[in-house]
Structures are given as C-alpha cells and as structure tokens.
Amino acid sequence: xxxxxxxxxxxxxxxxxxxxxxxxxxxxxxxxxxxxxxxxxxxxxxxxxxxxxxxxxxxxxxxxxxxxxxxxxxxxxxxxxxxxxxxxxxxxxxxxxxxxxxxxxxxxxxxxxxxxxxxxxxxxxxxxxxxxxxxxxxxxxxxxxxxxxxxxxxxxxxxxxxxxxxxxxxxxxxxxxxxxxxxxxxxxxxxxxxxxxxxxxxxxxxxxxxxxxxxxxxxxxxxx
Numbered sequence: 001x002x003x004x005x006x007x008x009x010x011x012x013x014x015x016x017x018x019x020x021x022x023x024x025x026x027x028x029x030x031x032x033x034x035x036x037x038x039x040x041x042x043x044x045x046x047x048x049x050x051x052x053x054x055x056x057x058x059x060x061x062x063x064x065x066x067x068x069x070x071x072x073x074x075x076x077x078x079x080x081x082x083x084x085x086x087x088x089x090x091x092x093x094x095x096x097x098x099x100x101x102x103x104x105x106x107x108x109x110x111x112x113x114x115x116x117x118x119x120x121x122x123x124x125x126x127x128x129x130x131x132x133x134x135x136x137x138x139x140x141x142x143x144x145x146x147x148x149x150x151x152x153x154x155x156x157x158x159x160x161x162x163x164x165x166x167x168x169x170x171x172x173x174x175x176x177x178x179x180x181x182x183x184x185x186x187x188x189x190x191x192x193x194x195x196x197x198x199x200x201x202x203x204x205x206x207x208x209x210x211x212x213x214x215x216x217x218x219x220x221x222x223x224x
Contacts, residue, residue: 001048007060007105009097015064017102018044020051022109027054028135028223029106031099033116033123034062035196036083038071042198043117053216055223056109060102062123065094075199096130099123103133111135111223115215117195118142121159128153136222138215141165141192145172149179156222157183160211162190162204186214 002020050057063070066089106112113136116124121142128137129151137157193202
C-alpha cells in the first residue's frame with residue numbers, strides 16, 4: 001500500500017517521506033509526524049492504517065535536515081543518546097517547511113489533517129497554529145507544553161495524553177486545558193508512548209484503541 005517518496009520544501013531542501021494511498025478516491029489527506037525514531041516500521045504501519053480508512057497519508061522524515069535517512073527500530077537506551085545529539089541540531093522553524101511540503105502532498109487527497117506521536121505530537125500542535133492548509137489536528141503525548149502554551153491553533157484541535165506519563169506531568173496538561181478551552185484535551189489511564197505497539201513496555205492497547213477511534217471520528221468530521 002505504501003511507498004517511499006521524495007518531497008521538496010519551499011527552501012529547495014529535498015527529503016524523504018512515506019506515502020500510503022487508499023484504494024479508490026481518498027476521503028481526505030493526513031500528514032503523519034513521526035516519533036523521534038523516524039519513519040520507521042511502526043510509523044509506516046500507522047500511515048497504512050489511515051490509508052485503509054480512506055486517507056491519503058504522508059509521513060515526512062523530519063530528521064533528514066540533521067541526518068538524511070535516519071530511522072531506527074531499536075528502542076534501547078543507546079538510541080536515546082543518538083537522538084539527543086540529533087535534537088541538539090534540530091531546527092523547529094525549518095521543520096515547519098517540511099511539514100508544509102507534506103501538507104501540499106497530502107492535499108491531493110482533499111482536506112488535510114495532521115497527527116503525530118511524542119515528538120510528532122508537539123510538531124502537530126505547532127503546525128495547527130503556524131502552518132497553512134490544514135483543516136484539523138490530533139496530536140499524541142507531545143511534550144514541551146509550557147514552551148507552546150501561547151500558540152493558538154487555527155484549526156479544530158485535539159490532544160491525547162497518558163495520565164501516568166512521567167515526562168509530561170498532569171499539571172502541564174491542566175495548564176494546556178486552561179489556556180486552550182477550545183481544544184479537546186483527553187487523558188487516558190496510560191503512560192508515555194501508549195500507542196506504539198512495537199514497544200511492549202509502553203503500549204497500552206485499550207488507551208490506544210480509544211484515542212485512535214477519537215482521532216478517526218475527528219478526521220471524519222473535519223476532513224470527510
């Protein structure tokens with residue numbers, strides 16, 4: 001169902017992405033933003049799942065500006081060291097150019113929504129406020145909330161968090177709810193990364209099933 005493609009941002013930078021197309025006419029487009037592990041096996045499987053639900057899905061490789069082609073199936077501590085070094089060089093402003101290119105590609109399917117996990121959840125929140133061409137945003141356990149409280153989403157937005165996430169305290173989630181009553185902020189009986197089925201120590205099937213159903217219903221409402 002999916003294929004590897006190249007996209008070019010407005011500044012001329014060419015980067016990798018994964019494209020999953022539905023059978024028949026798309027009901028909309030989805031931009032899927034990776035975790036820090038890149039467009040790896042799990043992210044590609046999520047893109048394929050959205051395509052099965054009728055959405056033309058584009059998952060851009062967000063670290064290509066730092067290390068071309070980086071992705072990992074290895075969730076061990078040594079990879080966190082590598083990712084830490086990548087994040088030191090990561091440019092959030094330039095990243096939005098890549099997101100914008102992905103939105104343009106997904107728009108071939110119709111109205112576009114954005115979603116993402118962990119790192120991708122934060123990017124989704126920022127894109128909802130700063131990017132153009134979106135119609136909805138649904139992010140998962142994006143960290144760094146205090147840094148982005150003052151951003152105001154321009155499109156209908158929902159966020160999903162685990163109430164046992166040790167990296168994102170509940171008081172930060174409550175601050176997000178208080179500052180943005182217009183957004184739907186959900187919490188689940190789960191820890192961080194509860195939707196990644198390739199990480200047994202994090203995966204919470206019940207929480208992920210509920211959150212994923214909400215995202216799908218949200219996209220059905222706002223995209224088609």
